[in-house]
Amino acid sequence: MISEKTIERIIRYRRILKEVGPEHRTHIFSHQLAEMAHCNAAQVRRDLMLLGIAGSPAKGYLIGDIIGDISGFLDGEAEQRASLCGIGNLGRAILAYFVKSSPNIKLAAAFDRNPAKTNQTLFGCRTYPVDRFSEIVKKRGISIGIITVPAESAQQIADMMTTSGIKGIINFAPTLLKVPSWVCIEQLDVNMYLEKVAYFARQSNEKQRPMQNKRSIRRMR
Amino acid sequence: MISEKTIERIIRYRRILKEVGPEHRTHIFSHQLAEMAHCNAAQVRRDLMLLGIAGSPAKGYLIGDIIGDISGFLDGEAEQRASLCGIGNLGRAILAYFVKSSPNIKLAAAFDRNPAKTNQTLFGCRTYPVDRFSEIVKKRGISIGIITVPAESAQQIADMMTTSGIKGIINFAPTLLKVPSWVCIEQLDVNMYLEKVAYFARQSNEKQRPMQNKRSIRRMR
DNA sequence: TAGATTGTTAATCGATTAACAATC
DNA sequence: TAGATTGTTAATCGATTAACAATC
Numbered sequence: 001m002i003s004e005k006t007i008e009r010i011i012r013y014r015r016i017l018k019e020v021g022p023e024h025r026t027h028i029f030s031h032q033l034a035e036m037a038h039c040n041a042a043q044v045r046r047d048l049m050l051l052g053i054a055g056s057p058a059k060g061y062l063i064g065d066i067i068g069d070i071s072g073f074l075d076g077e078a079e080q081r082a083s084l085c086g087i088g089n090l091g092r093a094i095l096a097y098f099v100k101s102s103p104n105i106k107l108a109a110a111f112d113r114n115p116a117k118t119n120q121t122l123f124g125c126r127t128y129p130v131d132r133f134s135e136i137v138k139k140r141g142i143s144i145g146i147i148t149v150p151a152e153s154a155q156q157i158a159d160m161m162t163t164s165g166i167k168g169i170i171n172f173a174p175t176l177l178k179v180p181s182w183v184c185i186e187q188l189d190v191n192m193y194l195e196k197v198a199y200f201a202r203q204s205n206e207k208q209r210p211m212q213n214k215r216s217i218r219r220m221r
Numbered sequence: 222m223i224s225e226k227t228i229e230r231i232i233r234y235r236r237i238l239k240e241v242g243p244e245h246r247t248h249i250f251s252h253q254l255a256e257m258a259h260c261n262a263a264q265v266r267r268d269l270m271l272l273g274i275a276g277s278p279a280k281g282y283l284i285g286d287i288i289g290d291i292s293g294f295l296d297g298e299a300e301q302r303a304s305l306c307g308i309g310n311l312g313r314a315i316l317a318y319f320v321k322s323s324p325n326i327k328l329a330a331a332f333d334r335n336p337a338k339t340n341q342t343l344f345g346c347r348t349y350p351v352d353r354f355s356e357i358v359k360k361r362g363i364s365i366g367i368i369t370v371p372a373e374s375a376q377q378i379a380d381m382m383t384t385s386g387i388k389g390i391i392n393f394a395p396t397l398l399k400v401p402s403w404v405c406i407e408q409l410d411v412n413m414y415l416e417k418v419a420y421f422a423r424q425s426n427e428k429q430r431p432m433q434n435k436r437s438i439r440r441m442r
Numbered sequence: 443t444a445g446a447t448t449g450t451t452a453a454t455c456g457a458t459t460a461a462c463a464a465t466c
Numbered sequence: 467t468a469g470a471t472t473g474t475t476a477a478t479c480g481a482t483t484a485a486c487a488a489t490c
Contacts, residue, residue, distance in 0.1 A: 004417070005481070011416045012397065029447070038397050040483060042450090049449065057447040058490040080419045093314035094411070101395065101412050105419050143422045144415075168422030170414055174322065176233065176259050184421035186414045190315070191322050193391055193407045194365075195232045196225070198301045198326050200405035201364045201389030226457070250471070261459060263474090270473065278471040279466040448489070458479070465472070 002050060009047055012037050014070040021063040029060035074104075081108040081142040083166070085157045086149035087117045087127060090172055094146060095123040105144070109136050130157075134164040144168045151175045158185075223271060230268055233258050235291040242284040250281035295325075302329040302363040304387070306378045307370035308338045308348060311393055315367060316344040326365070330357050351378075355385040365389045372396045379406075 016036045017028070030048075031041040048054075048061060053069050055061035084091055087110055095110060110127045112118055118129045128136055136142070145161040147154055147169060154173035161169060168184040171177050174191045237257045238249070251269075252262040269275075269282060274290050276282035305312055308331055316331060331348045333339055339350045349357055357363070366382040368375055368390060375394035382390060389405040392398050395412045 003481075007417055007420055008413060011413050011420075012410075015395070015413075016397075031447085036397070041447090042483060042485090043481090045448065046450080046482095055448060056490060057449095057488085060447075074416065074420055076423050080423060082415070082419075089310075089314035089317040093310035096310040098411055098415060102415055102419075105415055143426060144419055146415075166422075167425040168418035170411075170418055174236070176237075176257070182425050184418055184425065186418050188409060188411070188414060190319055190391075190409070192229060192232050192236075193409060194303070194319060194323055194326055194367075195295065196228055197389035197391055197405055197407050198303075198323075198365055199228055199232075199295055201387075202297050202301060204388040204403050204405065205364060224457075252471085262471090263459060263461090264457090266472065267458095267474080276472060277466060278464085278473095281471070446490090448487105450486090450488100452483105452485080454483070455481085456479105457481095458477105460477070461475085463472105463474095466470090 006047055006050065009037060009039060009043070010051070010070055011074065013044070013047070014067055014074070017063050017067050026063055027059045027061065028063055028066075030055070032060075076104075080105050080144060081140055082106065082144035082146060083108060083133070083137060083142045083161075084110040084125075084146040084148060085112070085130065085133070085161070086147065087112040087114075087122065088148060091146075091148035092122065094148060094172075095125050107146075108140050108142055111136075130160075133160055137161075137164045137166065142166070145170070147171045147173055147177075149173060227268055227271065230258060230260060230264070231272070231291055232295065234265070234268070235288055235295070238284050238288050247284055248280045248282065249284055249287075251276070253281075297325075301326050301365060302361055303327065303365035303367060304329060304354070304358060304363045304382075305331040305346075305367040305369060306333070306351065306354070306382070307368065308333040308335075308343065309369060312367075312369035313343065315369060315393075316346050328367075329361050329363055332357075351381075354381055358382075358385045358387065363387070366391075368392045368394055368398075370394060 013033060030044040034041040034044045048066065051069050051073055053061060053066055082105055084094060084107060091110065095107060107125050110122060110125050111130045111133050112127060113130050115129060118127045120127050143166060145166040147157050149157050151173045154171060154175045155177055158169060158177045158179055162179055162183050169179060170186045170188060172188050172190065174189050176187060177185060179185050234254060237254065251265040255262040255265045269287065272290050272294055274282060274287055303326055305315060305328060312331065316328060328346050331343060331346050332351045332354050333348060334351050336350060339348045341348050364387060366387040368378050370378050372394045375392060375396045376398055379390060379398045379400055383400055383404050390400060391407045391409060393409050393411065395410050397408060398406060400406050
């Protein structure tokens with residue numbers, strides 16, 4: 001079984017290699033890829049080995065091989081379809097920003113509760129009222145859901161998605177959602193990250209001050 | 222030293238407890254908080270112990286205590302200020318969506334290269350041309366930077382931020398950024414998460430089909 | 443050959459979880 | 467007391483990394 005972290009790295013390898021090559025260079029060494037992916041060379045070799053990609057001690061790995069084999073591993077035969085619930089500022093931004101970037105994933109439908117926002121085409125994506133979610137998802141073979149509704153209604157939307165057959169969810173609402181075990185969920189809690197970065201930023205600031213301040217005393221007890 | 226994962230959980234505990242109490246209830250047991258935070262009860266007890274929060278075997282932990290002590294730990298004496306670079310769809314969404322939600326963090330300034338977008342007030346936030354970044358950051362004591370520019374210019378913006386004294390960065394551009402070791406960086410690579418969820422969604426779909434298909438053969442070698 | 447990298451194993455590291463005496 | 471939870475340690479688990487013989 002391949003771990004989530006490994007999948008994340010593999011996705012990064014492909015993007016990195018698509019950016020550097022193959023027009024600039026044909027081969028790459030594990031330590032070079034490791035540096036670009038912010039990881040360890042042995043880890044890169046292990047990941048590639050896992051995918052059945054072999055390199056040679058003299059020339060390293062063929063970039064075209066890696067891209068091809070990773071694509072064979074990650075992408076299915078058909079394109080995958082995603083849906084989005086909540087056409088607010090954030091929903092619109094995701095439609096505009098990410099719709100183009102993953103060639104094998106298509107944002108096929110967007111949903112909102114507000115009739116003023118539905119039955120239009122927004123950034124190339126058709127919009128529908130939420131109560132047609134299940135119908136559209138089944139008809140169009142959509143397997144991915146993106147949640148950009150407010151925190152209060154996020155769990156309800158997630159439940160609707162899982163009962164409609166959605167298998168993977170990305171949640172931008174600042175609530176931890178409960179989903180059945182067979183559904184893959186990625187909780188992108190921007191507020192949490194903001195507070196986390198704020199904490200470490202302050203720590204970094206305080207390191208430069210003398211030891212005896214409120215914070216360091218507190219942490220010492 | 223407190224690990225990043227622990228900080229993430231602590232941030233979640235506070236938000237969860239602010240939602241449930243203290244108007245509804247005054248005390249909570251570790252296993253109850255653990256269930257809401259999607260983690261282990263022993264982990265909750267260890268995290269709270271780390272912050273010096275004690276509970277009693279009879280009544281559990283006092284919710285007001287936890288919220289207060291976590292706030293004392295996470296928040297500084299003064300509010301922290303954040304800046305945002307790149308007033309596109311995503312930047313605007315973040316201004317609109319997250320500006321209000323963290324009471325101790327204030328989005329104090331937004332920056333863009335395009336003069337048509339600057340010297341305005343957007344969702345209560347003043348906008349400036351990028352070349353005034355360093356000046357404004359120093360003048361207003363801003364320590365956090367949010368990057369919502371396209372991938373091509375993200376590293377350049379990150380460099381500008383670190384040389385201006387920014388100590389924590391949230392990066393939404395789909396590029397891994399290099400920053401000095403004293404800068405805390407959180408890379409929110411939405412495209413990566415999209416591809417990751419797509420991979421697991423497809424896996425989950427294929428589990429229901431008979432074993433002998435292209436994908437499972439590939440994974441077996 | 444000499445020098446570097448690959449493929450792979452073993453060691454290390456850190457985080458999670460099980461377990462239990464002490465406590466209410 | 468009996469039953470449940472806390473505070474804390476030890477065991478487990480998994481991921482990362484160091485190391486090295488085989489290879490080019």
